Amino acid sequence: MRFKSLGSGSTGNATVVESTAHGHTSRLLIDCGFGIRQLDQRLALAGLCTADLDAVFITHEHADHIGCVRQLAVRAQLPVWMSQGTRSALNTTDIDPWLCLARDGEPLGVGGLQVTPFTVPHDAREPLQLTCTDGLATFGVLTDLGHITAHVTQHLQACHTLLLECNHDPVLVAQSAYPPFLKQRITGRLGHLANEEAASLLKSLRSGPLRQVVAAHLSLQNNTPELARQALVDALGSAPCTITLADAASGTGWITVSP
Numbered sequence: 031m032r033f034k035s036l037g038s039g040s041t042g043n044a045t046v047v048e049s050t051a052h053g054h055t056s057r058l059l060i061d062c063g064f065g066i067r068q069l070d071q072r073l074a075l076a077g078l079c080t081a082d083l084d085a086v087f088i089t090h091e092h093a094d095h096i097g098c099v100r101q102l103a104v105r106a107q108l109p110v111w112m113s114q115g116t117r118s119a120l121n122t123t124d125i126d127p128w129l130c131l132a133r134d135g136e137p138l139g140v141g142g143l144q145v146t147p148f149t150v151p152h153d154a155r156e157p158l159q160l161t162c163t164d165g166l167a168t169f170g171v172l173t174d175l176g177h178i179t180a181h182v183t184q185h186l187q188a189c190h191t192l193l194l195e196c197n198h199d200p201v202l203v204a205q206s207a208y209p210p211f212l213k214q215r216i217t218g219r220l221g222h223l224a225n226e227e228a229a230s231l232l233k234s235l236r237s238g239p240l241r242q243v244v245a246a247h248l249s250l251q252n253n254t255p256e257l258a259r260q261a262l263v264d265a266l267g268s269a270p271c272t273i274t275l276a277d278a279a280s281g282t283g284w285i286t287v288s289p
């Protein structure tokens with residue numbers, strides 16, 4: 031199994047996960063928070079087009095995650111997985127012919143990939159994040175949450191690789207020119223994960239099978255790659271785990287997930 035972030039941050043998120051287990055290629059797009067032309071361009075850089083995808087999973091209704099999902103579903107005739115809450119937040123029936131409802135803790139299949147969604151605390155209607163496994167290795171995606179819960183930690187125990195939100199440094203948020211309501215939203219219990227909160231999650235996972243972390247959804251205004259990386263380095267200590275950063279513009283290269 032391998033994955034590639036096509037871009038990660040408040041301007042748009044999308045990640046392709048690909049499994050070639052059992053001699054069959056399966057590809058899931060997790061979020062499509064770009065316009066359709068941008069998505070086409072970013073997929074082309076990954077050597078793919080929308081016809082190569084088997085399904086889309088939308089984590090929640092915020093624009094940087096849902097982007098062009100309607101156009102994509104119509105064009106590629108793809109199953110679109112999302113929660114009932116996300117569906118109702120869309121306020122449209124356009125998506126219904128392709129809609130598949132995802133629920134907390136209920137595994138779903140996309141070809142050779144098994145996906146398990148789980149609930150996270152975020153200011154959306156019914157946000158879900160997820161793990162994917164091909165039966166050999168497990169990849170976790172965790173962005174857009176205000177704080178770590180026992181439920182979240184429990185769902186990530188088996189991950190070999192984790193795409194993890196390192197959204198902000200609270201000092202930079204406090205010093206920013208953002209209006210008070212926005213500062214409160216970002217740092218609140220239903221906002222986004224600070225570097226130190228991502229680090230505390232890693233401390234609880236570092237004695238398990240985790241071998242790779244990809245820092246994601248970094249704020250361009252309220253974080254720096256150096257601060258995010260240092261927080262994760264400090265949390266991992268001597269644990270045998272590599273750290274990569276996902277870029278807002280270019281995402282990551284293809285990253286293999288191995289047990």
Ligand SMILES: [Zn+2]
Nearest residue numbers: 040092094174
């Ligand atoms: Zn987001």
Ligand SMILES: [Zn+2]
Nearest residue numbers: 090092152174
């Ligand atoms: Zn969000």
